[in-house]
Amino acid sequence: MNELFSAFSLSLLLPLLGAATIQLLNRTTEGTINRLTITTILLMAGFVILSLVTVQPEIAFQLFSWRDYHFEMRLELDGVAKIFWALTLLLGGIVIRFSLIYLHREAGYARFFSTLFFFLSGVMVVSSAGNLDTFMIGWEILGIASFLLIGFYRNRVHPVRNAAMVYSIYRLCDLGLLAGAYLEHTELRGMGFRELLGPEGIQGLAALPNGHLFFISALLIFAALGKSAQLPFSSWLPRAMEGPTPSSAIFYGALSIHAGALLLLRSEPIWSASAHATWMIGILGAFSALIASGISRTVSNIKSQIAYGSITQVGIIFVEIALGLKTLALIHILSNAVLRCYQLLASPSIVAHRLKIQGTQKPIATLSYPLPLGAWGRVRRTAYAFFLSDAYLQDLGRVIFVTLPQTLAGRATQHPWRIYVAGIAIFSVTYMGWDWRMGLAAGLAIALSLDGLWDATQGSVRSGTAACAKVFDKTSISSLIFSLSVACLDPAGAATGVLEVLPFSAGIVFWWALARAALAGIAQDPWGEPTWARFPKRSFLVFMSALGLGGFPISTVFFGEDLLLHEVIVVRPSLAIAFTGIFILNGIALIQTYSRFFFNPPRETA
Amino acid sequence: MSSGIHLEFIPVSDDDDVQPNIFQENIPQIVTELIEDLAHWLPSQGPLKEFIHHNTLHAYQDRPFHAAVRVARRMTGGRGTLKLKEYQELFRQGEITERGLKWAIAAVTPGSLDSMSLMQTLLMAQEKQSVGNPLLENGIRAKGWASVGIRPEDSIHPALFKIFSQYYDQGIATWAFPDTGIGLFASVASLVEQSWVPIRPFHTSAARRLLQLSPEAAMHEVLREWVGDPRFYKRYLLETALGHPGWSGMIRQLELQPGRIVSARPSRLADALALELIAEYSLFSEILKQSVPNGPKLLPDPSLDVTIPAEVPSNHPINQATETERLLEIWQEAFERSYLDRLVRTLSLSGGGSKSQTPKTPLYQTVFCIDDRECSLRRHLEFIQPLGETFATAGFFGVDCLFQGANDAILYKHCPDPVRPRHIVREVVRSKKPGSDSSVSHFLKFFHFSQHSHSLIRGWILTQALGLVAAFKMATEIFLGPGESAATLGSLGRILPTSELILDGNDGYQLDEMADRVQALLKNMGFFRPSGQDPRGGLTVLFGHGSTSANNPYFAAYDCGACSGKPGSPNSRAFAKMANDSRVRSILESRGVRFPDATWFVGALHDTTRDEVRYFDTDLIPNPLREVFETLKDDMEKALMANAKERCLKFAQVSQDLSPKEALKEVRHRSTSLFEARPEMNHATNAACVVGRRDLTRGLFLDRRAFMNSYDPQVDPEGTILTGILSAVVPVCGGISLEYFFSRTDSEVYGAGTKLPHNISGLIGVLNGTTGDLLTGLPTQMTEIHPPLRLAIFVEQKEDIALLAAKRNAAVFEWIQNAWVRYLSIDPETGKIFEFRGDRMEKLT
DSSP, X not given: OGGGGSHHHHHHXXXXXXXXXXXXXXXXXHHHHHHHHHHHHHHHHHHHHHHHHSOOOOEEEEEEEETXXXXXXXXXXXXXXXXXXXXXXXXXXXXXXXXXXXXTTOTTHHHHHHHHHHHHHHHHHHHHBSSHHHXXXXXXXXXXXXXXXXXXXXXXXXXHHHHHHHHHHHXXXXXXXXXXXXXXXXXXXXXXXXXXXXHHHHHHHHHSOHHHHHHHHHHHHHHHHHHTTOTTSTTHHHHTTTSOHHHHIIIIIIIGGGHHHHHHHHTHHHHTTOHHHHHHHHHHHHHHHHHHHHHHHTOOBHHHHHHHHHHHHHHHHHHHHHTTOHHHHHHHHHHHHHHHHHHHHTGGGHHHHHHHHHHHSSSOGGGGOOOOOHHHHHHHHHHHHHHHTGGGHHHHHHIIIIIHHHHHHHHHHTSHHHHHHHHHHHHHHHHTTTOHHHHHHHHHHHHHHHHHHHHHTSTHHHHOHHHHHHHHHHHHHHHHHHHHHHHHHOTTOHHHHHHHHHHHHHHHHHXXXXXXXXXXTOOOOTTSSOHHHHOHHXXXXXXXXXHHHTTOTTSHHHHHHHHHHHHHHHHOXXXXXXXXXXXHHHHHHHHHHHIIIIIOOTTOOO | OGGGGGGGOOOOOSOXXXXXXXXXXXXXXXXXXXXXHHXXXXXXXXXXXXXXXXXXXXXXXXXXXXXXXXXXXXXXXXXXXXXXXXHHHHHHHTSSOHHHXXXXXXXXXXXXXXXXXXXXXXXXXXXXXXXXOHHHHTSHHHHHHHHHTOOHHHHTHHHHHHHHHHHHOSSSSSSOOTTGGGOHHHHHHHHHHHOSSOOTTSOSHHHHHHHTSOHXXXXXXXXXXXXXXXXXXHHHHHHHHHTXXXXXXXXXXXXXXXXGSSSOOOOOHHHHHHHHHHHHHHHHHHHSTTTOTTSOOOOOOTTOOOOOGGGSOTTSGGGSOOHHHHHHXXXXXXXXXXXXXXXXXXXXXXXXXXXXXXXXXXXXXXXXXXXXXXXXXXXXXXXXXXXXXXXXXXXXXXOOEEEEOTTOSSOEEESOTTXXXXXXXXXXXXXXXXXXXXXXXXXXXXXXXXXXXXSSHHHHHHHHHHHHHHHHXXXXXXXXXXXXXXXXXXXXXXXXXXXXXXXXXXXXXXXXXXXXXXXXXXXXXXXXXXXXXXXXXXXXXXXXXXXXXXXXXXXXXXXXGGGTSBOSHHHHHHHHHHHHOHHHHXXXXXXXXXXXXXXXXXXXXXXXXXXXXXXXXXXXXXXXXXXHHHHHHHHHHHHHHHHHHHHHTXXXXXXXXXXXXXXXXXXHHHHHOTTOSXXXXXXXXXXXXXXXXXXXXXXXXXXXXXXXXXXXXXGOTTSHHHHHHHHHHHHHHHHHHHHHHHHHHOTTTTSOBOSTXXXXXXXXXXXXXXXXXXXXXXXXXXXXXXXXXXXXXXXXXXXXXXXXXXXXXXXXXXXXXTTSSEEEEEOTTXXXXXXXXXXXXXXXX
16 A cells, blocks of 8 residues: 555645645635745655656556456556656746746636646646556546636637637547547456556457457547647647647647657557558658648747647657657657747747847848749649648538538527437437337437537527526436446346446436536626636536536546446447447537636627 | 718619619729728737837827717727726725815816715716627627628638738748738739639639729628618728727738838738628628528618717717716726825925025936836936936937947837938947857757747757757746846847947938037927026936846837837937037037037936946046046946835835845846746836926935926926927827826727737737737736826926917827826926816916
């Protein structure tokens, strides 16, 4: 048990503790927060350095166990982890030192440092995770922390909208990690990263059919592409630059964007066993690098330029990883992280710097070039237009995230019953021959979930408590129905089946009840102060509920969901994907609802 | 005025094909006139390179202050007062006195019988938070968008802003917009035509066709098709332009003053609006294609009231004050009156300047800028050296020039904004050892700013090779404090110590022009001995001022306003050179201005952030004055320390117990710190301006809140010199005062909001995040401690002459008459104070 009280574990706990303490004391003076922050970062620095220079035992314990299902928490500090920890400490220290003064008198001073520590703990968990399950916990922390810091200016329209958008993309890519992790669970018995490298892992991997291997790899690559803003997701990165400059510097310039590369480094044994997957990483990385460097030439605001510059390098890092140049990739991650962090921190100086150059030299050469006419000129202009249009990535995103769902859900939701009929019909037909109850339940769950998502994107959520509660109802019920359907299909008999879905269902009911209780009594004032400012405690509770319902690792929902999937995959693998999908959709719907309802930018026209 | 042109329109018939001829012929004219009209209501802030403070509500200046605030609110949604609860809090704190409040009630509602209940209302009333821009929200354009079901901020603005930003880019992107030389509209049209891939939202056939027309014709066609009714054209264009006031205003400014950016960009607001209308139309026709066969129609309700508040009188029903607005006006008057009361009492302490405190034979003279930041330095210097005498005048010292430094490729304007300089001052380096870096060492020093780091191959090499060096650089800069880095823009190095100024080049000053300037400046600031015609002799040092800050896009707003946001060192140095020139002196002698034998002028620079000074051409000081100069230098060092100490008291994160020496270290550290969002407090808290002899204010603690301009009423019986001073002081100081005022009262609409998430676009402007409109005004970090008070200008002169002097310049008098500044006179003999009210000077009680 003493492994739980090592410098290693304390380094992991301290930022979490700091985040919680600062959040609890957020009404105190700036000076108090200032001292708390310094204390936390200094203590953390001490333990981290101690962990780096000494040999630390790995942390491993069963967080949850059910018959043949085990959820194992495993953290170990290997070479890669140590490099990431050192980087986190260096950049964290710099950004905190920077922000303590820079954010002076800013509303949300405490909130900023609390979220920053939360984020740092996420990076440390991700980098020292010993298996995919633990990795996922850190990964989710990064997502939530990003949402909070992009939406730091919660009274303004753009930050709030972009925060919800970035979170939605993150969540969509989580689909890859979630499903990948479940499959790894069943197919590779939840082996940790170290075992995968060992003889046991090699055996296990060799035993897998090639198709399965590629499928798992593709899911993981999908997750990595999203988190690292590679094609086709690149356009979220510049949009995430809505928070205070230092937060953009450490998140999107430096640490968060390399999380995808880290996932690839960790899961190398899996994907490198599949040649297709390896090619996929290399080609997508190379494409991303090419396109992003092109876009960076045609953006004229400094933060976007740095963002695309960073995407370019991460693309190259993907190529290096695909080529098996692990050390080079690691050095590249380090150097790219610090360089981009520095560039962003100093980005307000760009005027001074370039004007100095501009004033003392002839105008910058590229600025005065005349493009030739004729065919070559048209090629040049076409390239320019292509990159000026963001390589149509945003349009692609709009089609996927806005137009498509709106046409799909919108057409159906004009007559809401249709979506239900459609969902039920599809699943009933699919599973008719097998188990009609299952089909009915799954169809209903999917229909409810889609309906909830549609509600969440409507303006009414912004102004009506009832509309907001309805989204919570629909998502909760859809999750519950699904878990019930799993109980029904348990071959061992209904009684045990109910027990298995209990952790999940109980969690859902708990968070749903909490959300409803917190929402009750909130009167919305669409043109007044935002709701979070008028009801800070209720707002916090609803946020926790949204996280809990979305499967964030703070309650039994998280393991329950894992456990459920474990069951589903055993019986009916195709349903597992449907279930993960529902889960992701619910998560997106809830966070969209939360941000629209509580942040409620007062100047937004309805 | 030209709103009358609508009457010429013949109502459009229902049949689109039959267009009245008058329409076809006058298209360009009509649309151009509409745009000229509406451009008036856009913000007038220029690019970041220089920052010229101006009245945020300049466009409304022909109305009385309170009416203008109301009208502007109806146009922009911005508020021009504090909130009711803020005033009530100020009252509780005693910042607003009961006397002030009573005075304001009587002044705003004369003859009110029930002032007690009004007082009660003022103290208890609550304000409903009003939000958004009513003009846009209730406008016809919003309805059009609602009918399509999307918002312009989502669908049109990001794409348009990207094109604007790219077109006007001054050096961020590595690929420039093609064919910028032919203008915004034409270059976009050519790009759309030449490119094989579509550029949204100009991808539809409708857009491609419209891009072939002239901007005006295209605009007109869209208006005709989409809006239909000519009565709504102007309002529609106005709403379009005000949908992004930042970009509209910037484009308009560059249209009016193309020279304000280095890489030339032909600029027309009409181009931008035409592109936007085409983009809108293109999008609408794409979305509404199915439902409307002949192209989309907005079909505004013909009964809709489309009055533009700024185009109707202040007493028009839509501009009438609401109950809350009336209360707010009373509070604002009370707030200002409470401060004015205190200030008047303070100024009376000096006995109205009747007792002279200045030394009979001063040891030396120093001349500063009128800037409120120099107010405390003068006080400290006089305290440390009672035998010294200080003056203040606009910090360009009458040298109205364009300046080109030794390392500059272009000319910089170094005089107040309204002045059009015709003379050029050049800096040349005497010894062949310029201080500039070689390109290699420069690159190594500043590689993190290199554009190459964003490209593919070079970026890869650069990142791999230098990325880790960045860690070291960053850590030293953040933890140990940076030295002078690329991020820093310092005024001290603006001119090199080893250089020489060339004043009399072909495009420079003639000798008699120099003499004119020297004579005028000395006369304006009352530099002649009261007893006779001769100017003061001995050593005179002129301190221009500038600032140093790092990581600060608003750097220009920290420099000298009288030099168009640049350091004043070239001007002070040039003036000294003129005044020391024996040829100039002999011309002056022939005009009856005789300098005493040992007279020498020295140009210098005071860095207001670092509290550091530089003297120029000190080797030329004649021997008899060297000793005095050394004394002055010592005195100045002490004064700077004391000044730094005084400034540190206003920084919340700095200990109040610093010794003056530590304080000096602190302010110097701030000036180069990457993360210091407040390198100095700048003009925050400015509230007053005193034009008169130093006797009036010497020894008074004005808390760095007053601009000061030296002026001797005895040599100006007609008030003509005063007129000259006022024509500089009123727009410059008034502009500073009002820009702080409105940036403080509405930090989101009139100000730029908090600077922490700011991002730089094209080196010309600032935006939040990466997708929004350009921001105008000042960030909250500069204005948060500023109490919004209109500037109270005191002139030391007989009241009737003071009024005459103000009336002589109609532009100046507009400020005073419409109460954008308060105008008061102090009688030089009796010390009685008069205030301009209504149409005359009234004695203050």
